[in-house]
Amino acid sequence: MDENSLSNLVINRAIKVHQTLGPGLLESSYQECLFYELVQSGLSVEKEKALPLIYEEVKLEFGYRIDLLVERKLVIEIKAVDAIHDLHLAQVLTYLKLSDCRLGLILNFNVTLMKDGIRRVVNGL
Numbered sequence: 001m002d003e004n005s006l007s008n009l010v011i012n013r014a015i016k017v018h019q020t021l022g023p024g025l026l027e028s029s030y031q032e033c034l035f036y037e038l039v040q041s042g043l044s045v046e047k048e049k050a051l052p053l054i055y056e057e058v059k060l061e062f063g064y065r066i067d068l069l070v071e072r073k074l075v076i077e078i079k080a081v082d083a084i085h086d087l088h089l090a091q092v093l094t095y096l097k098l099s100d101c102r103l104g105l106i107l108n109f110n111v112t113l114m115k116d117g118i119r120r121v122v123n124g125l
Contacts, residue, residue, distance in 0.1 A: 003103040006043075006074045011118060013037040014107050018114040023080070030109045031067055031078045044071050051098045066095050075104035075121075084108050084119050096123035 001009075017033045031047070038045045046069040053063025068076035075095045079088060084106055092104040101123065108117035 001071065003073050003101075006070055007103060007105055007120065009041060009043070010034075010038065010070060010074065010076060010105060010107075011114075013041065014109075014118070015114045018109055018111075018117075021109075023110045023112065025080065025109070027067075027078045027080045027109075030080060030107070034076070034078065034107070035068060038068070038070060045069070046072075049099075051095065053098065064095060064098065066099065069099070069101075073101055073103070075099060075101050077104065077106045079106060079108040079117075080110040081108055082110065084117070089119070089121055092121040093123060096121065 014034055017030060017037060021033065035045055035047050049066040049069040050062045051064040051066060053060040066075050067078045070076060075092060077092050088106055092106055096104050104121040106119040106121060111117035
């Protein structure tokens with residue numbers, strides 16, 4: 001399955017989770033429920049995937065953590081904030097570069113309609 005097909009499936013599952021739970025919960029609640037939905041869909045999903053950061057001779061084994069990594073292709077960052085800011089975009093771009101992935105989704109569950117909380121982030125590689 002390519003990145004776009006994966007993102008469509010993830011968005012549909014995120015909408016289901018949001019319709020069931022609504023806004024106002026902690027990010028960890030949405031992350032766990034979305035993880036469950038994606039695994040139930042038959043996808044390979046890694047939760048809290050550690051990303052090492054290497055700078056010259058310095059290696060941080062757990063420099064960053066991706067909320068969900070789907071099929072080793074799609075980076076998912078879960079938020080429950082008032083608004084998605086440029087800092088969130090920069091964070092996902094960093095994850096994309098460090099993981100050699102092309103597509104990421106920021107899913108902000110603190111919205112009335114889930115479609116208003118979705119941002120696609122593309123790594124031009």
